[in-house]
Amino acid sequence: MEMKIDILSTQPIKPSSPTPNHxxxxxxxxxxxxxxxxxxxVILLFSADDFDCEAVDHVTICDLLKRSLSQTLSRFYPLAGKLKGNDSVDCSDDGAVFMEARANVELSEIxxxxxxxxxxxxxxxEPYSVGSESSDRAITAIQATIFECGGIGIGVCMSHKVADGATLATFLTAWSATAMGTDDGITPFLDSASLFPPRDINTVLSSGVISHGKTLTRRFLFDAASLARLQSKASNSTRVEAVTSLIWKSAMDVAREKSGKDTISSIVTHVVNLRGKTEPPLSDRSLGNLWQQAVATVTEQEGKVELDDLVGRLRRAIKKVDKEYVKEIQGEEGLSKACGAMKEVQKMIMSKGEMELYRFSSWSRFPFYETDFGFGRPIWVCTITAPIKNVIILMDTKSGGGIEAWVTMVEEDMTKFxxxxxxxxxxxSTQSA
Structure with missing residues (x-):
């Protein structure tokens, strides 16, 4: 399908109240x-069936989005700034980029x-382009696209140097509540740096992270009924544990067949939200990258493992990221501890050689489907995965009972997987994505 997007306007949206000098x-x-x-x-798609296009024109909708965005940015003011080096944000109210666009297709075609x-x-x-200097780029960029049917798409890109998926969800909750006039004063916790003080470091993206070969992304849908069966088979695991372990096991089988060996080694990393693991627990509305990676492994010497075993390994790895773990990150050796998971992974890969790494991140339970700007809740919420092999993002379905797994692999592996x-x-169901 050919889809043409016409950009009608691009403008900075500044906070409604200037950020104080201090x-x-x-x-x-x-x-x-x-x-x-x-x-x-993240992309939120809204059907025209949920609002009266005749009564509410799209100019009015875009004006509402921009006005409420400006008001929301006054509380989330770092999201309207620009990065300054690798330790701060210049909150001079440059604004979030807001683009109005029109598509020549109907939402149903998407x-x-x-x-x-x-x-x-x-x-x-482009979310994963790292060629340009980060200091020249806005921290937040938004595109509101109007489809021929009257439906609306809202695409949001937020700098990973300031926000994670939970931050993005909190921001959308606050923005939509402001647009609806139901805002209860949703204000983020903006002092993560006092809990995890910055260091004099400058990180560089490791070479080879972005895949230069051909990768494919597929969306695998697990509905509530199939998830219940899977959870029952996988030691009565949680939905995320069950789907992660099934994908891990299937991917290992593909890698084993490809290698021609009876057994192989593999690693799974899974993002763990730290907000509930600090002392005292942080608010869900805390802004920043409040996560660490749990690491679970299977070594060649252990032979072939079953689904139950993988669930257990994953669960034990996630439990290790606890309050004591967080305290160590906050201590004098915090940098070493925070980098420990990836150093462990790199060490294993270097020592084992042929060892596949699978990176998981779960956005399950984030309230994206509750986002309502006044023209109904989204008919679908999605993301796009990074052009990095073996990356898997898990998202809720609209019903909340199912999970969509966005899986990216090299073409040869995906064909078998x-x-x-x-x-x-x-x-x-399985769909190209």
Whole structure:
């Protein structure tokens, strides 16, 4: 399908109230410093069936979005600034970039065949381009796209140096509540740097992280019924544990067949939210990269492992990221501890050689589907995965009972993975993305 996007306007949206001088330099935390130089992308699609296009024209809708965005940025003021080096944000109210666009297709065409190339056009920028200097780029960029049917797409890109998926969800909750006039004063916690003090470091993206070869992304849907069966088979695990372990096992089977060996070694990393693991617990509305990676492994010497075993390994790895773990990050050796997971992974890969790494991140339970700007809740919320092999992002379905797994692999591996017998036993549908 050919889709053309016409950009009608681009403008900065500044906070409605100027940021006070004493807040103009916003320190980012150690965990922000270690975050990759990407954007965190999300796309929310709203059907015209949920609002009266005749009564509410799109000019009015865009004006509402811009006005409420300006008001929201006055509380989330770092999101309207620009990065300054690798330790702070210049909060001079440069503003968030807001683009108005029009698509020459109907929303139903996107939903019918959601290809990555099409979804990318609904975002205001390329999230994983690291060629330009980060200091020249806005921290927040938004694109509001009007479809021929009257439906609306809102694509948001937020700098990963300032925000994670939870931050993005909190911001959308606050923005939509402001647009609806139901805002209860949602204000983020903006002092993560006091809990995880920044260091004099300058991170560089490791070579080879961005895949230069051909990768494919597929979206695997697990509905509530198939998830219940999977959870029952996988030691009554949580939804995220069950899907992660099934994908891990299927991917290992593909890698084993490819290598021609009876057994192989592999690593899984899984992002763990730290907000509930500090003492006292942080608010869900805390801004920043408040996460660490749990690491679970299977070594060649252990032989072939079953689903139950993988669930156990994953669960034990995640439990290690506890309050004591967080205290160590906050201590004098915090930098070493914060980098420990990836150093461990690199050490294992160097010592083992042929060892596949699978990176998981779960956005399950983030309230994206509750976002309502006054024209209904989203009919679909999605992201696009990084052009990095073996990256998996898990998102809720609209019903909340299912999970969509966005899986990126090299083309050869994906061809075999998407046909894996055990995966197909539980997947409700598979789509290109």
């Amino acid at each position: 807040l103009r330099s916003f320190k980012i935390s150690l965990l922000d410093q270690l975050a990759p130089p990407f954007y965190v992308p 939903l019918r065949d959601p290809e990555i190339d099409l979804l990318q056009k609904l975002l205001p920028c 998407q046909r894996h017998y055990e995966l197909l036993e539980f997947v409700s």
